[in-house]
Amino acid sequence: MASYVFLTPPGRAPGDEKTVVLRDGFSFLAYLFPPVWFLLHRLWFEALLSVLLLVLAGLVAETGHLGLAGPFPGIALCLFCGLESGNLRLRHLERKGFRLEAALEARNLAEAEEIFFSKTPLATRTPVNSGANPAPAAFRPVGDHRPVLGLFDLHGGR
Template sequence: MASYLVLEPGGAAQEKAEKAVFVRDGFAALAFLVPFFWFLWHRMWLEALAALVLGLMLGALGTLLGFSLVAPLIGLLLSVLIGLEAQNLRVAALRRRGWSVWGVVEAGNHNEAEMRYAADVAPLADRPPAAPPTVPAALSAGTGLARGSSFDLLDYPRGG
């Protein structure tokens, strides 16, 4: 399963749900192969310009200094870095345009992520009543495991 970060535009709640953008967390293969065009496709003009300038500078540096093997290697490393960080750069660009992060959806593919998001933002009247959570007797008896029994580094105070 993959994690999808859901971003919503500003505006009415119904409009937000219809225009939500799902950004998959992970390596962007197309951004690795053709970073300039990937940035242009996602309307990230500054990032596209930066990728183009860095690529041209690396080529010129390799030609001027005579590093016939080092310049392509550095270019490959730059492409790997762009492939790893492209989705984060896309989220940052959307946030600069006024989009807000709704949350994270775990799903097997993009369509499943959309369905899970739609189920979460459905009006409360359309949802069936939720069953109360069950707590094992050992945890509710005050054995000390109920508070701070997670693998997290910090224990946050909980209500109750």
């Protein structure tokens, strides 16, 4: 099951049509092309920083001082961007005034949206796909604890 976070724009009611849904998970585009991914999501500072760090990692690899470990700083930077891209985008939207409405787990985006936008209590809801293994989605309203996107699971909080 994947983790999803729902953010409402400033001045909008919870459950508005402009609600932003972020999926927690590895981003291959952010791993392969970090500056491009940051620019697509309007993370200007992060895009500039990733370009500078990738150029620096390339220069370090080019000097040959690290030997066979020369490419590893660049690979580590790209891996970090791929793993933490959702968290960086979440923090950016929160700085812009978006309110964190809910963090939940679901099998796919359609199920996550159905859970978030439905008005029925979770206990009375039937699973969307009642197949061989109908594991219901876990819903955790956001209170004092902020969800962690990236390397940590949403169940335990921080």
